[in-house]
Each structure stands twice: as structure tokens, then as C-alpha cells.
Amino acid sequence: MSAEPERPRGRGRPRSTEADEAILTAALELFTEGGAGAASMQAIAARAGVGRLTVYRRWSTKEELIAQAIESARADIPDPDSATLAATSLPDLIERVLPGAAETLARPGFRALLAQTLGSTQTHPRIMRAYWDHHIEPRRRVSMALLERARDAGDLPAGTDLEVLVDMMVGAVVYRVLQPRPLDAAEAERFLRAVYTQAGLLKDPAADG
Known part of the structure; x- marks a missing residue:
């Protein structure tokens, strides 16, 4: 299944904080529910409601993404x-x-x-x-x-x-x-x-x- 096409961002265009939060939340949920095996980049993108390219533009590996998602759990x-x-x-x-x-x-x-x-x-x-x-x-x-x-x-x-x-x-x-x-x-x-x-x-x- 091919990733959905996305327009490239212009230079200096700010990242969407809403997308960041959705991705981190999805990664945290999937990791908590089923461990690293369940938290693939594709599964995270699907749960967050974004394209895989959106995820990869922000995190190059799922390990880095999951690590930051774990960190988000202690943000309070x-x-x-x-x-x-x-x-x-x-x-x-x-x-x-x-x-x-x-x-x-x-x-x-x-x-x-x-x-x-x-x-x-x-x-x-x-x-x-x-x-x-x-x-x-x-x-x-x-x-x-x-x-x-x-x-x-x-x-x-x-x-x-x-x-x-x-x-x-x-x-x-x-x-x-x-x-x-x-x-x-x-x-x-x-x-x-x-x-x-x-x-x-x-x-x-x-x-x-």
C-alpha cells in the first residue's frame, strides 16, 4: 500500500503541533498496548491519522519516536x-x-x-x-x-x-x-x-x- 502523497513544506514553514501531538500519542498508545513490535511507523501513522511521510519527516526511526513518546508520558x-x-x-x-x-x-x-x-x-x-x-x-x-x-x-x-x-x-x-x-x-x-x-x-x- 503506497503512502499518501503530501506536498513538500516550504522553507521555514512551521511544523504542525497538532500532528506532533497525535503522532506521539499514537506511538505511546501502541507501545504501551503491544510493545515495540506493535508500534511500527505505519501503525503509528494510521492511528494518528497522518501519512507515513509526515511521521518520517519528524522522526527517522521508530526508536527515536517511541523514546520521545515515552518521555511525553511524564510531561506533567x-x-x-x-x-x-x-x-x-x-x-x-x-x-x-x-x-x-x-x-x-x-x-x-x-x-x-x-x-x-x-x-x-x-x-x-x-x-x-x-x-x-x-x-x-x-x-x-x-x-x-x-x-x-x-x-x-x-x-x-x-x-x-x-x-x-x-x-x-x-x-x-x-x-x-x-x-x-x-x-x-x-x-x-x-x-x-x-x-x-x-x-x-x-x-x-x-x-x-
């Missing part, structure tokens, strides 16, 4: 800007992002999305590679910088291995999310708060008792 978690990062304490930043992070962990379909992403490591490693390079690693660098600042300020022990600390926190969240009983938003927020408290990044309320 705010990323503090550099000025906020510099001016805000780490505990205050954690408190700021906790509600949005908890809502994401409790959102229907997030567990399936996480499972599909982890599963693609073996079957479609370029998806995880693209997601790691473009989305996880940049945020990891920000987290490391914030933790270094906390350690320098004496909020963490001087000998804290920050790489291990980050891995422990992320691993705890992934392990809990994939357990058979899903979290609701309130439970997710309590769990995240407990993780950060055990890591020494939030103050334990019981210590004031």
Missing part, C-alpha cells in the same frame, strides 16, 4: 528551570515535584508503559538507548549536581556515593511500581516521601517527636 512532572535549581534547596525542590510524580506513578497505564520500556532493553535496545541518552542521562546529571550541592552543604555524609544513591532511589521506585498491587496517588506520594527520607534528602518527621 515539572522540570525546574536553572534559576529555580540554583535558588531553591533540594528538600524544597523535592516537595515541589512530589505531587506530580505521585500522580504519574498512579496513572492507569504507567505500569504497563514502564514494563514495556524495560522489556524493550533486550528486544529493541535502541529504544532504551535513545531514551537513556536524550532523557534519563540529562536529568541524571541535574540530580547529581543537586546531590553534590547537598553533600557539600553537609546535608549528606561526605562519603556518600551519589551514583549509588541515585540508582537506589530509582530502583526502589521501579520495584514498587511493578508490584502486583497498583499504588493510588496518596500511596505513591507517601512512598516517594519515604524513599527520599531514607536517602537523607528529606527530614524524618518522627525525628522531631
Whole structure:
């Protein structure tokens, strides 16, 4: 079946944000429902209601497209800007992002999305590679910088291995999310708060008792 003809865009013509959003939504839905095998470029175009050329003009491979679609699933978690990062304490930043992070962990379909992403490591490693390079690693660098600042300020022990600390926190969240009983938003927020408290990044309320 041939792709539908499309007129070439003139130089400088802006991309359609509506098409971008439809493509990302379709890619995310198909990937969550059936993994990378179900999220072919043709299937994504069909669900998004666009031609395949529209998809290929924006993403050259489905791995890059799926990686960005996965990233779109966390768009409701705010990323503090550099000025906020510099001016805000780490505990205050954690408190700021906790509600949005908890809502994401409790959102229907997030567990399936996480499972599909982890599963693609073996079957479609370029998806995880693209997601790691473009989305996880940049945020990891920000987290490391914030933790270094906390350690320098004496909020963490001087000998804290920050790489291990980050891995422990992320691993705890992934392990809990994939357990058979899903979290609701309130439970997710309590769990995240407990993780950060055990890591020494939030103050334990019981210590004031």
C-alpha cells in the first residue's frame, strides 16, 4: 500500500503541533498496548491519522519516536528551570515535584508503559538507548549536581556515593511500581516521601517527636 502523497513544506514553514501531538500519542498508545513490535511507523501513522511521510519527516526511526513518546508520558512532572535549581534547596525542590510524580506513578497505564520500556532493553535496545541518552542521562546529571550541592552543604555524609544513591532511589521506585498491587496517588506520594527520607534528602518527621 503506497503512502499518501503530501506536498513538500516550504522553507521555514512551521511544523504542525497538532500532528506532533497525535503522532506521539499514537506511538505511546501502541507501545504501551503491544510493545515495540506493535508500534511500527505505519501503525503509528494510521492511528494518528497522518501519512507515513509526515511521521518520517519528524522522526527517522521508530526508536527515536517511541523514546520521545515515552518521555511525553511524564510531561506533567515539572522540570525546574536553572534559576529555580540554583535558588531553591533540594528538600524544597523535592516537595515541589512530589505531587506530580505521585500522580504519574498512579496513572492507569504507567505500569504497563514502564514494563514495556524495560522489556524493550533486550528486544529493541535502541529504544532504551535513545531514551537513556536524550532523557534519563540529562536529568541524571541535574540530580547529581543537586546531590553534590547537598553533600557539600553537609546535608549528606561526605562519603556518600551519589551514583549509588541515585540508582537506589530509582530502583526502589521501579520495584514498587511493578508490584502486583497498583499504588493510588496518596500511596505513591507517601512512598516517594519515604524513599527520599531514607536517602537523607528529606527530614524524618518522627525525628522531631
